[in-house]
Amino acid sequence: NAGVTQTPKFQVLKTGQSMTLQCAQDMNHNSMYWYRQDPGMGLRLIYYSASEGTTDKGEVPNGYNVSRLNKREFSLRLESAAPSQTSVYFCASSDLAGSSYEQYFGPGTRLTVT
């Protein structure tokens, strides 16, 4: 049981390049999330998927797109990277059936845009 996995762990991009961050979970959770965390700050929600086939914008969606490929996988795409997108990106998943509403986080992708 790996929980939430993310690839890659580190990435350096040049301004204008594109890339896709991959996320998968093996806990059979319906909901998945993408966050970004800038140094010394809290997490900000980029996009959210309540269930397979649905996605919704979070606080900071500009410059990003997402795909909920199936129940396990939720990818985040940067079409044209900008230095302002330098951050640590976390994917998370949760199951609303419980009462704790715990979100399980992946290890993160550290992205630098030069």
Add this chain to the structure above:
Amino acid sequence: GQSLEQPSEVTAVEGAIVQINCTYQTSGFYGLSWYQQHDGGAPTFLSYNALDGLEEKGRFSSFLSRSDSYGYLLLQELQMKDSASYFCAVRWAAGNKLTFGGGTRVLVKP
């Protein structure tokens, strides 16, 4: 929108008690969560309060007052491994969307 306030840093010695306060303003409120994050690591869930009162989980307890839009995380019998950042997060929709505070860095000294 949603906004949360928590202190940026707290320092304490091993064995001490630390209380991290969190005040929030939100258009909808379903509950308040707490997460711990060690440097370079991922956030991990500590607690969730939907109703007023104190929830105790071992050395960590969390409190919520909905009428005051206020909660706190209490860390007792501090250990060196408790040095980390702690985030409060408001669940503000019927799904599980969270808005996080800026985090409180707790430094435990010997």
